[in-house]
Amino acid sequence: MLGKNRARERVDEWLSAYIDGALSPWEQARLEARLAQDAALRARLESLQRTVALVRGMPPVRAPRNFLLTPAMVRQTAPVARRLAPALTFATAISGLLCVILLVGNLIAAGPSRLGAAAPAPMAAYEETPQMLETGPTEAKKAPPASETALPEEGLLSRAATATEPPAPEMRAWSEGTPSPIEAAPFPPDMGGVGGGAAPGPPPGEPPEPGEEVLPTPTPEMAPSEMARVAIAEGTPPAITVAEPTPVPVPPEMPGGKPPLPPTSWLPVGGLALLTAVLAIFSLRAWRAR
């Protein structure tokens, strides 16, 4: 059905173009050959030709009145556009100029030293690290890197402990190789789990409380595995502390540097840029209306 309709449309298209003389010579010769043989096609062409002749023969309709333009008709918008276009263009230029001046002024006020000082802040923190290490526990400097001796989690635990609290007395004694005042006791075989890591042991010189487990003091002669067991039981991981200060010191002001511009200093620049864009759009429309 669709194919038949499409074929009829195609025939009508050929006949319509034939009436207008818009077929190529080859197409015209082919159509005329078919018309000579096909009476129905001839009838179709004749009805189409009569339809076109009827439309072309329609008398033209005359205008019922004059459509002359008056100044009032064309003054409705054109004069307004004429007045506004130059003013809007001027306002756009002024706004753009102010925006540029303000932008340059802000950049100068910020200065190259400020622009340079803002970026390397992390590097400054790294430069300050030795100072911080010097103020931290000396034992930490002697400790091997965490990656060599402990798992990352343990490293984190030890960092948290060393950064916030003073070193446990046991640790200090252990690292200095002095004998522990704590009385040695056999390590309970069923002792397990990992301590909190932040609980300090009893202060040196004090006897243990009754019922409190007394752990052997780690000494350099101990086997490493035993030292670890003791340290875990005490809640202080063995020899995994890396003195890495968590509070990053604020870099000192560079000599001759200026304080950073507050964010509000850039607001007028942004506002002026927006105003310039809006004015430019209206200016363009006004020039087009002219």
Place this chain on the structure above:
Amino acid sequence: MSAGRNLDEGWLVAAAQRGDLDAFNELVLAYQDRVYNLAYRILGDPAAAEDATQEAFIAAYRHLSTFRGGSFLSWLMRTVANRCYDELRRHKRRPAVSWESFGEMDEEANPFLVNGHPTPEEAAQQAELARFLQAAIVALPPDQRIVLVLSDVEGMNYQEIADTVGIPVGTVKSRLARARARLRDLLQAQRELLPRAYRLEDED
């Protein structure tokens, strides 16, 4: 159009572009019948055609700076055709006399039906035929209607129509063929309403 007329047109257009409203009104007087005729054939309503014609002239005057030479009439007709096309799309305007209502008129209201009576006046018959045809034209879809009017009422060739409407020449050919075929079918379906001399025979 003669060479002298072209020269006048060019001078008037240039003067109008400089803001000479009187020069533009000379052009209005020269082309208002063509412009109104086109608007009426497309819209099918006298009042709407008047509005479209007036608005087209105002728009043409305001946008004279965009006219880059060539045929001013073609540029003007393009302005009118576009305005009418926009009007059809915007309001889906119905014709004042629809094709469906045309055959439902009684004999007193529709003089065309008086064809059964002896009516020797050829001019009156043609006027009625024109009215009948106009009702058939406005029954066409807008895109086909504009192409048909520009071709068979205004006498534009395919390229001029393509430039005016802004479609390829191939589309003009196919739309025109569909418009003519549809108009033929409408006239054949209502051929009893046509004067005997203009009745189309059914080719099937």
